[in-house]
Amino acid sequence: MGSGGRARPPLAGEWTDPNTKIANWELLGQNEEPQPGDVAAYKLPGHASYTGHSGIVTSVDSHGTVHAMAAHDNLVGPDDTFNLGVGAAIIAYRRFTGGQK
Amino acid sequence: MSSACLRKIVLSWIVAMAALFLAPHLSSQETSSKPTIVQIDMLPRGLVYKVDSKTTGSEPTDDLLHALNQVADQYGANHPVFVFVDPRLPINEIWNVNGVAAKAQLTNLRFFVFFRENQKMTEIKWTPFVPSPYRLD
Numbered sequence: 057m058g059s060g061g062r063a064r065p066p067l068a069g070e071w072t073d074p075n076t077k078i079a080n081w082e083l084l085g086q087n088e089e090p091q092p093g094d095v096a097a098y099k100l101p102g103h104a105s106y107t108g109h110s111g112i113v114t115s116v117d118s119h120g121t122v123h124a125m126a127a128h129d130n131l132v133g134p135d136d137t138f139n140l141g142v143g144a145a146i147i148a149y150r151r152f153t154g155g156q157k
Numbered sequence: 158m159s160s161a162c163l164r165k166i167v168l169s170w171i172v173a174m175a176a177l178f179l180a181p182h183l184s185s186q187e188t189s190s191k192p193t194i195v196q197i198d199m200l201p202r203g204l205v206y207k208v209d210s211k212t213t214g215s216e217p218t219d220d221l222l223h224a225l226n227q228v229a230d231q232y233g234a235n236h237p238v239f240v241f242v243d244p245r246l247p248i249n250e251i252w253n254v255n256g257v258a259a260k261a262q263l264t265n266l267r268f269f270v271f272f273r274e275n276q277k278m279t280e281i282k283w284t285p286f287v288p289s290p291y292r293l294d
Protein backbone atom coordinates (compact mmCIF):
# COMPACT_ATOMS: atom_id res chain seq x y z
CA MET A 57 0.00 0.00 0.00
CA GLY A 58 1.43 3.35 -0.99
CA SER A 59 1.54 6.46 1.15
CA GLY A 60 -1.64 7.74 -0.51
CA GLY A 61 -3.53 4.61 0.54
CA ARG A 62 -3.61 3.25 -3.00
CA ALA A 63 -2.36 -0.24 -3.79
CA ARG A 64 0.92 -0.35 -5.67
CA PRO A 65 3.65 -2.92 -6.33
CA PRO A 66 6.31 -3.18 -3.62
CA LEU A 67 9.42 -1.08 -4.10
CA ALA A 68 12.82 -2.76 -4.34
CA GLY A 69 13.73 -1.59 -0.85
CA GLU A 70 10.51 -3.13 0.48
CA TRP A 71 11.23 -6.51 -1.13
CA THR A 72 14.44 -6.61 0.97
CA ASP A 73 12.90 -5.40 4.21
CA PRO A 74 11.94 -8.16 6.69
CA ASN A 75 9.57 -5.72 8.40
CA THR A 76 7.58 -5.20 5.22
CA LYS A 77 4.86 -7.81 4.83
CA ILE A 78 4.16 -8.63 1.21
CA ALA A 79 1.16 -10.91 0.85
CA ASN A 80 2.09 -14.41 -0.36
CA TRP A 81 5.79 -13.60 -0.66
CA GLU A 82 8.08 -14.95 2.07
CA LEU A 83 11.68 -13.86 2.60
CA LEU A 84 14.11 -16.74 2.26
CA GLY A 85 16.30 -17.56 5.23
CA GLN A 86 20.09 -17.35 5.22
CA ASN A 87 20.49 -21.01 4.35
CA GLU A 88 17.79 -21.20 1.71
CA GLU A 89 18.87 -21.21 -1.93
CA PRO A 90 17.04 -19.03 -4.44
CA GLN A 91 15.08 -20.71 -7.22
CA PRO A 92 13.68 -19.58 -10.55
CA GLY A 93 10.58 -17.46 -9.94
CA ASP A 94 11.86 -15.91 -6.72
CA VAL A 95 12.19 -12.14 -6.49
CA ALA A 96 15.73 -10.94 -5.83
CA ALA A 97 16.41 -7.47 -4.50
CA TYR A 98 18.90 -5.26 -2.77
CA LYS A 99 18.60 -1.90 -1.06
CA LEU A 100 20.13 1.35 -2.27
CA PRO A 101 19.42 3.71 0.61
CA GLY A 102 19.67 7.47 0.54
CA HIS A 103 18.43 8.14 -2.98
CA ALA A 104 15.28 10.13 -3.64
CA SER A 105 14.07 8.45 -6.82
CA TYR A 106 14.76 4.76 -6.12
CA THR A 107 15.03 2.49 -3.11
CA GLY A 108 17.03 -0.39 -4.58
CA HIS A 109 17.09 -2.83 -7.43
CA SER A 110 14.95 -5.92 -7.96
CA GLY A 111 14.50 -8.66 -10.49
CA ILE A 112 13.07 -12.13 -11.05
CA VAL A 113 15.37 -15.12 -10.70
CA THR A 114 15.48 -17.11 -13.93
CA SER A 115 18.08 -19.73 -13.01
CA VAL A 116 20.76 -20.70 -10.53
CA ASP A 117 23.75 -22.39 -12.13
CA SER A 118 25.91 -25.21 -10.76
CA HIS A 119 28.25 -22.67 -9.13
CA GLY A 120 25.33 -21.14 -7.25
CA THR A 121 25.37 -17.99 -9.39
CA VAL A 122 21.95 -16.41 -9.57
CA HIS A 123 20.77 -15.24 -12.99
CA ALA A 124 17.80 -12.92 -13.20
CA MET A 125 15.81 -10.59 -15.39
CA ALA A 126 15.44 -6.99 -14.28
CA ALA A 127 14.36 -3.59 -15.51
CA HIS A 128 16.94 -0.98 -16.32
CA ASP A 129 16.92 2.53 -17.72
CA ASN A 130 15.86 1.58 -21.22
CA LEU A 131 15.41 -2.17 -21.28
CA VAL A 132 14.35 -5.25 -19.36
CA GLY A 133 17.02 -7.89 -19.67
CA PRO A 134 19.37 -10.41 -18.07
CA ASP A 135 20.91 -9.26 -14.82
CA ASP A 136 23.55 -11.15 -12.84
CA THR A 137 24.00 -8.57 -10.11
CA PHE A 138 21.82 -10.38 -7.56
CA ASN A 139 24.80 -12.25 -6.18
CA LEU A 140 26.74 -11.49 -3.01
CA GLY A 141 29.48 -8.99 -3.69
CA VAL A 142 28.31 -8.21 -7.21
CA GLY A 143 25.40 -5.82 -6.77
CA ALA A 144 25.42 -5.60 -3.01
CA ALA A 145 26.70 -7.14 0.20
CA ILE A 146 23.21 -8.20 1.22
CA ILE A 147 20.77 -9.67 -1.28
CA ALA A 148 17.23 -10.65 -0.32
CA TYR A 149 15.12 -13.26 -2.05
CA ARG A 150 11.38 -13.75 -1.68
CA ARG A 151 9.35 -16.75 -2.79
CA PHE A 152 5.72 -16.88 -3.79
CA THR A 153 3.91 -19.04 -1.27
CA GLY A 154 0.28 -18.93 -2.26
CA GLY A 155 -2.37 -17.85 -4.68
CA GLN A 156 -4.48 -14.73 -4.80
CA LYS A 157 -7.99 -15.04 -3.43
CA MET B 158 36.74 1.25 -71.28
CA SER B 159 39.50 3.65 -70.32
CA SER B 160 41.92 2.76 -67.54
CA ALA B 161 40.74 5.83 -65.58
CA CYS B 162 37.16 4.59 -65.73
CA LEU B 163 38.23 1.08 -64.73
CA ARG B 164 40.23 2.48 -61.80
CA LYS B 165 37.17 4.45 -60.68
CA ILE B 166 34.98 1.32 -60.76
CA VAL B 167 37.56 -0.73 -58.84
CA LEU B 168 37.98 2.04 -56.27
CA SER B 169 34.21 2.33 -55.80
CA TRP B 170 33.98 -1.44 -55.37
CA ILE B 171 36.76 -1.41 -52.73
CA VAL B 172 35.04 1.41 -50.83
CA ALA B 173 31.70 -0.40 -50.95
CA MET B 174 33.25 -3.66 -49.71
CA ALA B 175 35.09 -1.85 -46.92
CA ALA B 176 31.85 -0.20 -45.83
CA LEU B 177 30.03 -3.55 -45.85
CA PHE B 178 32.81 -5.16 -43.83
CA LEU B 179 33.04 -2.38 -41.26
CA ALA B 180 29.33 -1.66 -40.81
CA PRO B 181 28.60 -4.53 -38.39
CA HIS B 182 31.45 -3.37 -36.18
CA LEU B 183 30.10 0.12 -35.81
CA SER B 184 27.63 0.94 -33.07
CA SER B 185 26.07 4.00 -31.52
CA GLN B 186 28.32 3.62 -28.47
CA GLU B 187 31.49 5.63 -28.37
CA THR B 188 34.69 4.08 -27.17
CA SER B 189 36.86 5.78 -24.61
CA SER B 190 39.81 4.38 -22.73
CA LYS B 191 39.59 7.29 -20.33
CA PRO B 192 37.72 6.10 -17.25
CA THR B 193 34.69 7.89 -15.92
CA ILE B 194 35.47 9.36 -12.52
CA VAL B 195 32.87 9.14 -9.79
CA GLN B 196 33.61 11.10 -6.65
CA ILE B 197 31.81 10.75 -3.34
CA ASP B 198 32.43 13.48 -0.83
CA MET B 199 31.15 13.86 2.68
CA LEU B 200 30.10 17.44 3.26
CA PRO B 201 28.23 18.97 6.21
CA ARG B 202 25.03 18.97 4.12
CA GLY B 203 25.44 15.27 3.33
CA LEU B 204 26.95 13.10 0.65
CA VAL B 205 27.73 14.68 -2.68
CA TYR B 206 28.24 12.61 -5.80
CA LYS B 207 30.10 13.87 -8.84
CA VAL B 208 30.40 12.12 -12.16
CA ASP B 209 33.25 13.49 -14.26
CA SER B 210 33.30 16.59 -12.03
CA LYS B 211 29.57 17.26 -12.50
CA THR B 212 27.58 17.21 -9.28
CA THR B 213 24.51 15.00 -9.47
CA GLY B 214 21.12 16.04 -8.16
CA SER B 215 18.25 14.26 -6.47
CA GLU B 216 15.76 14.17 -9.34
CA PRO B 217 15.37 11.16 -11.65
CA THR B 218 16.67 13.32 -14.48
CA ASP B 219 19.91 14.36 -12.81
CA ASP B 220 20.67 11.91 -10.01
CA LEU B 221 23.57 9.46 -9.70
CA LEU B 222 21.66 6.61 -11.37
CA HIS B 223 20.75 8.84 -14.30
CA ALA B 224 24.37 9.95 -14.73
CA LEU B 225 25.63 6.36 -14.61
CA ASN B 226 22.89 5.22 -17.02
CA GLN B 227 24.17 7.84 -19.44
CA VAL B 228 27.72 6.53 -19.07
CA ALA B 229 26.51 2.99 -19.81
CA ASP B 230 24.47 4.18 -22.79
CA GLN B 231 27.31 6.23 -24.19
CA TYR B 232 30.28 3.94 -23.65
CA GLY B 233 28.86 0.48 -22.92
CA ALA B 234 28.61 -1.68 -19.81
CA ASN B 235 32.31 -2.52 -19.70
CA HIS B 236 33.49 1.08 -19.71
CA PRO B 237 35.96 1.64 -16.83
CA VAL B 238 34.59 3.62 -13.91
CA PHE B 239 36.87 4.74 -11.10
CA VAL B 240 35.11 5.62 -7.86
CA PHE B 241 37.00 7.92 -5.50
CA VAL B 242 35.64 7.88 -1.99
CA ASP B 243 36.17 10.13 0.96
CA PRO B 244 37.99 8.20 3.72
CA ARG B 245 35.30 9.24 6.21
CA LEU B 246 32.59 7.42 4.30
CA PRO B 247 30.93 4.37 5.83
CA ILE B 248 31.78 1.19 3.92
CA ASN B 249 28.06 0.72 3.30
CA GLU B 250 28.15 3.79 1.08
CA ILE B 251 30.76 2.16 -1.13
CA TRP B 252 28.41 -0.80 -1.57
CA ASN B 253 25.60 1.64 -2.22
CA VAL B 254 27.44 3.21 -5.17
CA ASN B 255 28.45 -0.25 -6.37
CA GLY B 256 24.77 -1.20 -6.37
CA VAL B 257 23.70 1.94 -8.22
CA ALA B 258 26.35 1.23 -10.86
CA ALA B 259 25.12 -2.36 -11.10
CA LYS B 260 21.57 -1.08 -11.54
CA ALA B 261 22.94 1.06 -14.38
CA GLN B 262 24.51 -2.14 -15.79
CA LEU B 263 28.09 -0.92 -15.40
CA THR B 264 30.39 -3.85 -14.71
CA ASN B 265 33.92 -2.44 -14.71
CA LEU B 266 34.31 -0.53 -11.45
CA ARG B 267 37.35 0.15 -9.31
CA PHE B 268 37.16 1.83 -5.91
CA PHE B 269 39.82 4.05 -4.40
CA VAL B 270 40.03 5.87 -1.09
CA PHE B 271 41.37 9.33 -1.81
CA PHE B 272 43.21 11.27 0.89
CA ARG B 273 43.09 14.97 0.15
CA GLU B 274 45.73 15.85 2.78
CA ASN B 275 48.51 14.25 0.79
CA GLN B 276 46.71 13.73 -2.55
CA LYS B 277 47.31 10.00 -2.33
CA MET B 278 44.96 7.12 -2.97
CA THR B 279 44.72 3.42 -2.34
CA GLU B 280 42.57 0.87 -4.11
CA ILE B 281 39.91 -1.12 -2.28
CA LYS B 282 39.88 -4.78 -3.28
CA TRP B 283 37.12 -7.15 -2.22
CA THR B 284 37.63 -10.84 -1.67
CA PRO B 285 34.78 -13.28 -2.32
CA PHE B 286 32.20 -13.61 0.43
CA VAL B 287 32.74 -16.64 2.68
CA PRO B 288 30.82 -17.92 5.69
CA SER B 289 32.18 -16.42 8.89
CA PRO B 290 33.66 -18.82 11.46
CA TYR B 291 32.83 -16.22 14.11
CA ARG B 292 29.45 -15.32 15.46
CA LEU B 293 29.25 -11.67 16.42
CA ASP B 294 26.43 -10.12 18.41
